[in-house]
Amino acid sequence: MTDEAFAQADPQWLALTCAAREWLSGPLGQLLQDEERRLLEEELARLFGSFLVHYGPSAQALPQAPQIQRSVRLGAPLPGMEIACEEQAWPLCEHAADVVVLQHGLDFCVSPHGLLREAASSVRPGGHLLIVGINPWSFWGARRVFARDALRKARCISPSRVADWLNLLGFALEKRRFGCYRPPLASAKWQARLLGLETWAGGQGLVGGGFYLLVARKLVVGLRPLRQPRREPIGKLIPLPLAKVNRDGCEP
Numbered sequence: 114m115t116d117e118a119f120a121q122a123d124p125q126w127l128a129l130t131c132a133a134r135e136w137l138s139g140p141l142g143q144l145l146q147d148e149e150r151r152l153l154e155e156e157l158a159r160l161f162g163s164f165l166v167h168y169g170p171s172a173q174a175l176p177q178a179p180q181i182q183r184s185v186r187l188g189a190p191l192p193g194m195e196i197a198c199e200e201q202a203w204p205l206c207e208h209a210a211d212v213v214v215l216q217h218g219l220d221f222c223v224s225p226h227g228l229l230r231e232a233a234s235s236v237r238p239g240g241h242l243l244i245v246g247i248n249p250w251s252f253w254g255a256r257r258v259f260a261r262d263a264l265r266k267a268r269c270i271s272p273s274r275v276a277d278w279l280n281l282l283g284f285a286l287e288k289r290r291f292g293c294y295r296p297p298l299a300s301a302k303w304q305a306r307l308l309g310l311e312t313w314a315g316g317q318g319l320v321g322g323g324f325y326l327l328v329a330r331k332l333v334v335g336l337r338p339l340r341q342p343r344r345e346p347i348g349k350l351i352p353l354p355l356a357k358v359n360r361d362g363c364e365p
Contacts, residue, residue, distance in 0.1 A: 126200055126223045129266060130189040133170035133221035136263035141297050145253070145323055148293040149216065149245050150176050152326050156288070157181070160241055162211025168203075168232065169216035169245075181212060188218075201227040208237040216245040219275065220267040226278070233282040236331045242284060244275060244327040252296040253323035272325040284329040291322030 136142050153176040157165075161180035168188050175184050187196035187203065198204050200222055213232050219225045236242050248254055249269040257264050276286050 123199070123223060127189055129221050129223070129263075130170045130191070132263035132266065133217065134172055134191060137171050137173075137217070139262075141264075144295070144297075145247075145293050146171060146173055149324055149326070152290055152292050153214070153216075153243065153245070154178075156243060156290075156326065156328055157212070160212055162240065164210045165212040165214065166203075166205065166210045166232075166235060167214045167216065168228075169214070169218045170221050171216055176214075178212070200224065201231050203231050203235060205235045207234050208240075210235050211237060211240045212243065213240075214243045214245070217247070217267075219244065219270055220247050221263075222268070225268060225270060229275075229278055230282065233279075233284065233331070238331050238333045240331050241287075242279070242327075242329045242331065244279075244329070246270060246272065246275065246325055246327075248272065248291060248320075248322055248325050251321050251323050253293070256297045272327060275327060276329075279327070279329045283332050285332055286327060286329050288326070288328040290326040290328075291320055291324070292326065293323035294319065294321060295323075297323070 137146060150173070157176055157178040158180070160178065163182045165178050165181045165184040167175050167184065167186045170188065170191075172191075172193050175186060178184055185195050186193065187198050188194050190197040196204060201224060213236050215228070215232055218228055218232070222228045232242060247257070247264075247267055247269045249257075249271050253264075254269050257267055257269055272289060276289070279286060
């Protein structure tokens with residue numbers, strides 16, 4: 114794909130997406146995404162449906178969803194994207210997808226509220242929205258302050274704030290998980306030594322992981338009350354004759 118068809122697209126958005134993809138393709142980004150894939154596939158294994166939509170700057174293969182018939186990747190016009198679209202202009206009908214995955218979409222976007230509304234409207238009632246984001250209260254979130262790469266541009270919105278937004282959009286939060294407890298060290302040797310942190314901290318359910326995964330279900334639209342059937346008139350009312358009463362109060 115090329116950018117020719119998106120000549121009118123926001124250049125800031127395109128540049129941000131490209132920078133995020135480059136960072137995620139590096140050693141630290143790959144480490145983060147490997148742990149994300151593990152948790153995503155655990156959650157997707159219990160979901161079913163016909164259509165899954167994935168949005169995000171990553172160039173990795175989509176996570177496996179064995180009980181979903183079709184998975185499609187949409188986003189900026191970059192290699193690997195099946196459907197090119199802008200951040201707030203998804204070419205999907207309302208309630209089109211059974212599952213929508215936002216993987217670092219909110220981290221690297223121009224308008225997080227607009228993107229989240231677009232994703233939420235694409236989920237059918239009873240469907241699920243999965244959001245992966247960089248945890249600001251972690252070593253990875255702290256590295257953002259001192260980074261000189263694309264991580265510095267990440268929004269790192271807290272999971273509690275995203276959960277509040279989901280509640281306003283009619284979603285019920287089912288799960289909040291964390292992963293990648295190893296600090297963002299460039300040394301592969303140290304990463305191998307600290308591998309045990311993933312098992313220990315993940316088993317404890319600690320909240321200090323480098324990323325969070327929110328699993329939310331869209332609430333079913335309430336049923337409208339049935340209208341009362343209109344009563345048709347049975348027939349004309351015929352007035353009955355009244356008995357005449359004389360002045361003495363007796364019938365004649």
